[in-house]
Amino acid sequence: MKLTSPDPTPQPLDHLTLRGDPAAPALLSREGMLDYAALEDAVGRLAAALRARGLRHGDRIASWLPKNRLTSLLPLAAARAGFVHVPVNPLLKRMQVAHILADCGASLLISGTARLATLEAGDVSCPVLDEAEANALFEHGDALGPSGHDPEDLAALLYTSGSTGRPKGVMLSHANLWLGAISVAHYLRLTPEDRTLAVLPLSFDYGQNQLLSTWAAGGAVVPLDYLTARDVMRAVERNQISTLAGVPPLWVQLVEAPWPPAAALSLRRLTNSGGKLAPSVVRRMREVFPAADIYSMYGLTEAFRSTYLEPALLDAHPDSIGMAIPFAEIMVVDGEGRDAVEGELVHAGPLVAKGYWQDPARTAERFKPAPAHSSFGGIAVWSGDMVRRDPQGLLYFVGREDGMIKTSGNRVSPTEVEEAAIASGLVYEAVALGYPDDRLGEGIALVVRPDRSVQEEEFRAFLKKQLPNFMQPSRIIWRDELPRSPNGKLDRNLLKDELNA
Incomplete structure (x- = not known):
């Protein structure tokens, strides 16, 4: 099935299981391979098992899990059952997870034993399903067929940081996710022969679209949680991957890895979002992956994705975010x-x-x-x-x-970092700022006024307990006084100017 023109007619999200050849591979996870017929059956059984738990239409199901068959299928199964999926970034810590669970009013949390052990009394007010119990849901005797839900019904809440306050849940409908999948499959020219290595977190719109756009084109997805660039390289080689989505820090790591020629040549399509690629990195990507088209993209969770740059224009316009995507x-x-x-x-x-x-x-x-x-x-x-x-x-x-910091492909709220710093009891005031960084897009600088003589190691140890790795400041600047504007507020603009001087 070649996408010659994007169809603007939205459908229920779970109908993506019907896009591919029933005998063609759809998902290759550590649990084994599912073809499209098995994908449809597994989604139907999981949806039926979730509905059998007595949840009501529109209830929120939160998942806090690594990538596997369960997390790959939950977006479609929850949608088919009439629920709203809330994927939680597995990198988040207790404070952020407790906020998301309370804010969305979760009716069910699915997670692993180790993660659940980090939560405290009062953090969870809904039933909890351990990952092992959740995997058993695939054995449910009945399977729900493709749904007839209104495409405007909610299908997911994706939590994203704001410039002020804690993460907020972006409400996405079946139509939003369906049309996003069709749009990306079209402009990336995905085909049933493509295999996508899903290395980005499935809690992000960019990450989740790795699954949805590939299935929209009838291709196969290989989900991967990786620790090093070598893990990615081996997965590409083992699975003959053609499509890889990343953010600037990942590309920096990948172009420095010793790629076997056959693995490098299997990649035909590389996509980047979450920050600008340095020209030197683009040059190395072309050298290491000579058969690949490089797509530069811009997006925001509130509208999924906005623009992309045709690969043929990248060399002449390396700083451009391109033009509008379909729809x-x-x-x-x-x-x-x-x-x-x-x-x-x-x-x-x-x-x-x-x-x-x-x-x-x-x-x-x-x-x-x-x-x-x-x-x-x-x-x-x-x-x-x-x-x-x-x-x-x-x-x-x-x-x-709005002052948001875009680091490692993540939108980070300065307020969230500042609140964690103040909560340490070690500093009176704190200001978090972004600054240009070739590897991260933006690094996080934290300017603080301590309340006593504080060891930086002690302060960093507290932050590591409270914030995920991508929110950790790469620079901490100690000041006896912080500048203030005429209205008495901390003068962020002056601090920003000093930081970038």
Whole structure:
């Protein structure tokens, strides 16, 4: 099945199991291979078993697990059963997980014994299913057939950091996820012969789309939790991988690895999002993977993905984030909402999410009526990201209005890092800032005012217990006083200028 043009008609998400040849490989995990017929059966049995637990339509099922058959199938099985899947990043620690579980009002948590042991009394108020018990659900006697759910029904909550406060749940419908899968499968030119190595966390829209877009094209997915670049290299070689999605720090590691020629040549398609690739890294990617097209992309969870750059344009326009993906209308607007050459990126169309879960105030800040000149109209995502458009219509990222830090492909809330620092009791004040880093996209600098003589090792040890690795500051700057603006607030702009001086 070759995708010659993207079909804009959304379907229930679980219908992705019907896209491939029943006898063709669909999922190759450590538990074995599932062809599309077995994928359909496994999704149906898991959906039936979940429904048999007495959950109601629209209930939230949270999963906090590594990549395996269960986590790969839960997005489709939960959708088929009429539930809302809440995948939790396995790298998160107790504080973030407890917040997500409480915020989404989870009716069921599926996790492993070791992770569950890190939670404390009061962190979980719903039934808990151990991973081993959850795997037994595949043995359920009945299987639910493809659903007839309204494509506008909620299918997932993906939690993303905001510039203020804790992570917020982005509400995604069946239609959002379905059309995102079709769009990416189309512009990446995926085919049934493709095999995708899913190395990114399935809790991210970019990571989850590794599964969904590949299945939309009838291809096969190989999920992998890796520790080193060599793990990725071996998986590519072992499974004859053609497609690999990554973020800048991963590509830096991969181009430094000693690739066997056959494995390097099997890769035909490399995609990057979550930060800009340095020209030197792109050059090495071309040298190491000479048969691969390189796709540079830009996106945000609230609208899935907005733009991509055709591989043929990468050398001439290495800084560009490209043009709109299928089903997306991308506008550049000034402060008055008018079309502009440089201004805020606004995304309209059917990929726009349904807002933030039970947070009308923050929803109203980001999800607003589309500009008057929009073709789609309706509600648009006002990204807060500043871009400019060149005469060819290509877009270039200029900066962020909201102060978010984009590191290792993750959106990190400065407030979340600062709150963890203050909670240590070792510092009075803290300001988290991003700074350019060739490997990470942005590194995290934490400027703090201690309340006494503090050893940096003691402070870092506390942060390591409270925050996942990607939120750890790479620089800690100790100050006796922090600068303040005329209104008495900490002067972030001055600190940022000093940091980048």
